[in-house]
Amino acid sequence: MRNLSVIFIFLAIFTLGNLYTAKAQSGQELVDICSMIAGEEATYLKEFPVKLDAAKPGEELPTSRFSVVLSKDTQYRFTICNSKDYSGQAIMQLFDNNRLLGTNFVVATGKTYPSFDFKCTSTGVYHIFVTFKEGQQGLAVTMLSFVKKL
């Protein structure tokens, strides 16, 4: 009888484990969610998946970096989607060669935006930096979409 209980417990663990796996958000799901948040007027161009470990004490925040070429007179949309499986909230920063142009997290108000538009006036290489708030572990997708020619 005791052995049967042990088998039952392991079966339960196995089943719950599989259920958890089935419910975990996949990268594709995040991309699809991001696409919906971006809206119908935005045309998907590219996604940048980010998965970072929690920051270690005394060390810099783990950061992912991507570079993109953006075109003059074009309105782009950056949409940031966080996986519900992790506590981290992604902060995206957009830089040109040496300046911060914008971010989805406004320090002054403490507000985090799920997306922001960038009205590009100069064709060139831009850099995307993604970290997670307070260095938490996180999984997110930053999506770049085309909105319109200006």
Add this chain to the structure above:
Amino acid sequence: MSKYLIYILIPLFLFSACKSDKQKESDFSQEFEIPDSVIYDGNLEISEQAMEEIVQNISSPVEIAALIKSLGVPYSNDYLATTDYVDTYNTSYKMALGLGIYGADLGYQNMYNKTGSVLDYISAIKTLADGIRVGQFFDFTTLKRLVTNNQNLDSLMYISVQNFNQMDRYLRENNRGNLSSLIVAGIWIESMYLLGGVVKESPSAEIAEKIGEQKIILSNLMLLLNNYDRDPKFKDLINDLDEIQTIYRDVTITYEKGDPEAIEEDGMLVIKQNDKQFIEISNETMMRIIDKTAEIRNKIIHL
């Protein structure tokens, strides 16, 4: 008996649990156990990390097609590359370049919601993608269904662009960045061909400027391709594009820096860059660039 059963079941369950975790971890990389016969094993001039920083979104057919459409230029099949020679593309070099070219054409057709000949292009893309063993990322069945039923054309664009991104990521993550850069080159060349064809038919200052600003894109593309210049085929392509780059020396680009500003419009955060970029390109220079690009593009199609 049941004691032995436990000894068998416990490791089995633990193994299953580990396997599930592994699958979850690999969501983004989507590894496939397909042997890669075309892995680039030469020395790279610049590091893989540096390559990553250069290659992302170097040229998007969506943006070029959107510009053409926004100017009210009517759609024309005349700008598209013929798919007649696809079956003769028998090397990974030709296939990757062809993938880029047909990818750009597909973007143009999708932007105009023209599904008439899309089936030919997605079939060609599927053939070439299978040829370089990335066909598993091209959802031909769904795309074909959307085209055949002429429904949900937004999804057609979304899925096809995403499929190209997946192919690109897979190639770069599996030491086949050489093929990825050829796809990017193909997309750029065909997009330039489209711009050239359109501006000849319907002269426009916006398109002339777009062709001029490609000086910046081309310099990034050359950086990417130069990494593989020890390969004779790459060398030929680099030499061809180098001729375009030489013509681009006559294009002047100047900048005036401004301060970016963030505003909120209807609850949406909007960042205005406020830099100014001036692109000077003469009609003669533009025509030389267009003609040279067309020459290279036609050579690739008839490889």
